[in-house]
Amino acid sequence: MEPASAKLIGAGLAAIGAGMAAIGVGNVFGSFLESALRNPGAADGQQGRLFIGFAAAELLGLLSFVVAMILIFVA
Amino acid sequence: MAEAAKVDPMHQFTIEPMFGTDHWQIAGYNIAFTNSSLWMGIAAVALLIFVAGGMKRELVPGRWQMAVEGFTGFIDNLLAANIGPAGKKYVPYIFSLFMFILFANVLGLMPLGLVGVHPFTFTSHFTATGVLAVMSFAIVLIVGFWKHKLHFFSLFVPHGTPLVMIPLIFAIELVSFLVRPFSLGLRLFVAMMAGHVLLEVLSGFVINGVNAGLGIGPVVSVLSFALMIAICALEILVAGIQAYVFALLTSLYLNDAENLH
Numbered sequence: 001m002e003p004a005s006a007k008l009i010g011a012g013l014a015a016i017g018a019g020m021a022a023i024g025v026g027n028v029f030g031s032f033l034e035s036a037l038r039n040p041g042a043a044d045g046q047q048g049r050l051f052i053g054f055a056a057a058e059l060l061g062l063l064s065f066v067v068a069m070i071l072i073f074v075a
Numbered sequence: 076m077a078e079a080a081k082v083d084p085m086h087q088f089t090i091e092p093m094f095g096t097d098h099w100q101i102a103g104y105n106i107a108f109t110n111s112s113l114w115m116g117i118a119a120v121a122l123l124i125f126v127a128g129g130m131k132r133e134l135v136p137g138r139w140q141m142a143v144e145g146f147t148g149f150i151d152n153l154l155a156a157n158i159g160p161a162g163k164k165y166v167p168y169i170f171s172l173f174m175f176i177l178f179a180n181v182l183g184l185m186p187l188g189l190v191g192v193h194p195f196t197f198t199s200h201f202t203a204t205g206v207l208a209v210m211s212f213a214i215v216l217i218v219g220f221w222k223h224k225l226h227f228f229s230l231f232v233p234h235g236t237p238l239v240m241i242p243l244i245f246a247i248e249l250v251s252f253l254v255r256p257f258s259l260g261l262r263l264f265v266a267m268m269a270g271h272v273l274l275e276v277l278s279g280f281v282i283n284g285v286n287a288g289l290g291i292g293p294v295v296s297v298l299s300f301a302l303m304i305a306i307c308a309l310e311i312l313v314a315g316i317q318a319y320v321f322a323l324l325t326s327l328y329l330n331d332a333e334n335l336h
Binding site (some may be wrong): 025045048051052054055058059062065066069073 | 085153156157193258261262265266268269316320322323327
């Protein structure tokens with residue numbers, strides 16, 4: 001296989017990571033909403049933790065984007 | 076059929092000197108005034124005007140003062156919730172950090188291209204976000220070692236760790252601590268860059284669709300354009316969330332430095 005095409009295929013495969021992060025972020029907000037609707041009084045106090053979870057899940061997806069960008073533009 | 080127009084999604088991130096040349100160097104580093112520095116200056120000036128407008132200290136606050144006080148109150152609550160009473164002294168730093176990043180992100184999304192100005196999002200460069208992250212990390216280190224001296228290292232050994240596990244846990248916690256400035260800077264820079272690349276790629280679809288003529292062209296263009304509008308709304312949300320996450324994580328790290336575990 002040509003190195004150039006292998007790079008592009010690798011970058012495309014890295015997009016799987018972005019999709020996985022989408023599942024993760026959806027899970028974070030979904031679980032938050034599910035429990036926030038059960039106990040709306042406690043929901044506001046947990047917003048900090050919500051965004052910590054969001055940040056952690058999102059970072060891993062962004063890393064896959066970095067991998068794709070490195071494959072296309074740097075490597 | 077004509078050759079499809081090339082829209083280079085990475086061109087928007089080019090840093091070029093506004094005036095001066097690449098030869099303005101000190102010790103091998105270029106010090107020319109670039110578009111990145113220009114937009115940093117614009118963000119700082121806009122922030123100064125915004126805050127100065129709310130400093131009239133009226134007993135019955137007007138709209139502008141309410142807006143500024145809303146932001147300061149928001150940061151105040153954030154620090155009170157995450158650090159406690161000791162967090163009060165970090166309000167100026169976290170407020171400046173949050174507002175500077177927020178203004179930078181939002182200014183970069185402004186549709187100024189319509190009047191011929193090319194907005195530049197300097198938070199889409201790791202050099203800018205990395206320095207902000209290193210600043211936060213340095214404050215954590217300084218406060219931690221100042222306040223707890225060498226006890227600060229107990230941050231890396233959670234309470235109740237079995238003796239056998241201490242070396243392993245220490246190594247893991249140390250690595251996760253040292254990775255913090257990278258993850259902090261990387262998150263902001265990649266999130267901003269990804270959004271701008273996405274918008275540029277979609278605008279490339281619109282342009283190529285229009286050029287393709289009747290048939291499939293208009294369908295692609297209209298759909299891409301509708302998607303672009305939706306993504307723009309999402310980007311405004313991301314601009315706010317990323318600024319908030321940066322401030323939130325900085326305050327969490329400061330909490331580690333202030334209160335250990």
